[in-house]
Amino acid sequence: MRAIVFEELGGPEVLKAVEVPEPEPGPGEVTIEVAYAGVNFADIKARADGYRVESLPFRPGLEVSGLIRAVGADVGDFTPGQEVAAFINGGGYAEVALAPASSVFAIPGGLSLRTGATLPSVLPTAYALLHEVARLRECDTVLVRGAAGGVGTVAGQLARMGGASAVxxxxxxxxxxEHALKSGYDQVFLADTFDLDVLRVTDGRGVDIALDxxxxxxxxxxxSVVGRFGRLVSFGNSSVEEPWRIGPGDTYPLGVSVAGFxxxxLAATDPQRLRELAERAFHTVTEGGVELPVSAEFALADAAGAHRLLESRTSTGKLLLRV
Ligand SMILES: NC(=O)c1ccc[n+]([C@@H]2O[C@H](COP(=O)([O-])OP(=O)(O)OC[C@H]3O[C@@H](n4cnc5c(N)ncnc54)[C@H](OP(=O)(O)O)[C@@H]3O)[C@@H](O)[C@H]2O)c1
Structure with missing residues (x-):
């Protein structure tokens, strides 16, 4: 089968389509004939900076949709031919992906395989950030950085659905x-001046929740724009700068909480919790009308093209590989 691998860290050109042996499911695992693979910013970080790359060659890809191809022992009700979406720890950019059954989901109610591939990473992440970590309450004000990207597009809609007074x-x-304003946001600011803008529109009070x-x-x-008793959630490091260290000396005078996700x-340490989160999050799509538009689709062999687009910082919504 064909899969995308990189043998060295570097630019998009290090992504190569190669022939590799098809994986066989062990106990608690299934294989999936991949229809679509989601492209995530974490794949870029893996390829460029070695984020969570334990050894080379490395096979990127954290989420797929497709048909169950084969099942190992103890995988519950999954059967070959079933339409599923899965969150996996690498290897999604491939014709066949190996997944732990614990993070494989039947495609929820009437959604297509294409939409299914947009769900496994972004939906549970955005849902967890707002509801589990930041504990969104009605009338909270919410700030989301990267508002037009995958997580940002969903976070705006979920914040609005959760009763935020301003997003x-x-x-x-x-x-x-323009894209973000269609995704639940009341106002959208440019990165250069956002802190001044937030303080202006909140009369200096800052926001209750900020996702960074x-x-x-x-x-x-x-x-600096999180208000008193506010919650700031860190969930990435797209700036590639040394993480800024923050401690009690910074937070207790302000009365803010700083958390992460x-x-x-979560998938590696508590798959059952991820499953519960994912089910609640997928419900917002099937019942609540939350949408994550696919803005571009690339052939598997052109994974480099998808990475170039995501890195150009001109894409919105979700990018997919069509397998
Ligand atoms: N912790 C978790 O569990 C988790 C899960 C999923 C995603 N994430 C993180 O969430 C973020 C969004 O992920 P995604 O897959 O949905 O990607 P995405 O938002 O579709 O694309 C990446 C985003 O990062 C911003 N960006 C790119 N380069 C940047 C830079 N040098 N400095 C500042 N911002 C930059 C871009 O926004 P602008 O151009 O508008 O700034 C772009 O929207 C990523 O940082 C990712 O690592 C974390």
């Missing part, structure tokens, strides 16, 4: 602002 987004360009995937020095700017760690 503010931060993006790097005006084109992206940028990290580095710019994390300090996000903290990683879906990869």
């Amino acid at each position: 503010y987004g931060v993006v790097s360009s005006l084109d992206k602002a 995937p940028v990290g580095g020095e710019s994390f300090r700017r996000t903290l 990683s879906i990869l760690t």
